[in-house]
Amino acid sequence: MTSAAKIPKILVIMGSIRENRNCKVISDWILEVARQTGHKLEFELVDLQTWELPNDELNLPSQHKYESEYTKKWSEYVDSANGFLMVSPQYNWGYPAALKNALDHLYQEWHNKPVLLVTYGGHGGSKCNAQLREVFQGLKMKNMQTSPQISISREQILNGVKELDPSFTEYKPVVEKAINELADSFEPLSGTN
């Protein structure tokens, strides 16, 4: 980034593509908190429901020889981003297939980019959190030190987070802290001018 700094573009990728997902409400709240921090970051919400990513490539993603138009489009889009904020539910003590599919479709497009992970679920989706951070490391991304884990109740999991529970405000400080880290990760690029 030069002194005429381009604002870093952060893709906010929702891990769930379920029809009745809670992911949208939670992502919207995180985005609101993120925007309130006032950092110069451009956020763009990504719904994997709208990205068709079938398994039709013959080569490995690390070979970067894509044949399908779907993959090429996804590759260009991820390439255009400077960092990521991923919001993911925990499914069966792990991460959702849709999110892993989107990650596995590419390789070098993720490299060296900062990624902030927020998980949610019973116990904050702690197992999914640990597994995904390992995957991000495998993709050579830069994990943020703070990775908020939002606990939602069985009732909320079953019937949906219709509007954001007031109890969520207790997570506001940790989400702000994580967003600050994400913003700081671009600092060295902007120099000291």
Add this chain to the structure above:
Amino acid sequence: MTSAAKIPKILVIMGSIRENRNCKVISDWILEVARQTGHKLEFELVDLQTWELPNDELNLPSQHKYESEYTKKWSEYVDSANGFLMVSPQYNWGYPAALKNALDHLYQEWHNKPVLLVTYGGHGGSKCNAQLREVFQGLKMKNMQTSPQISISREQILNGVKELDPSFTEYKPVVEKAINELADSFEPLSGTN
């Protein structure tokens, strides 16, 4: 199982659906080793490529209120099995989306059933191995103590395991040990008659 014991049915689920996958060659070899042990187990190879499992359910799998014909068919099939042998590659330090998708579509159908996991990749897919065993635990399955990790070379990952490398024979004892454990897990059911 009574004295007129039904032979336990083991679904051998391949974790990869890639066109150029190594999973088929490796699974075939494991099946050959498994059959040579002479245990009374019926093995059935499952190719997730042939199972369409879209994300179109409105309810959670744990609610067991399936609406799609795809899910109902998959539910019946997994329900009909007594145990599982999963053969999975490691992708980016984690498990393949296709396998997690198939797992996450159901819930109680997996419960209390023994599962033997074999992973492969650089370093035997050890990270995928640990993550998947955690997921199996989340699905209340019974992990085998032995979980073979087959190391394949970068060359084999890129160009395919055309025919089984002679070096694979070094894994035969550990695969046999794991199959023995799987067979033993059905023993208490057969009684002492």
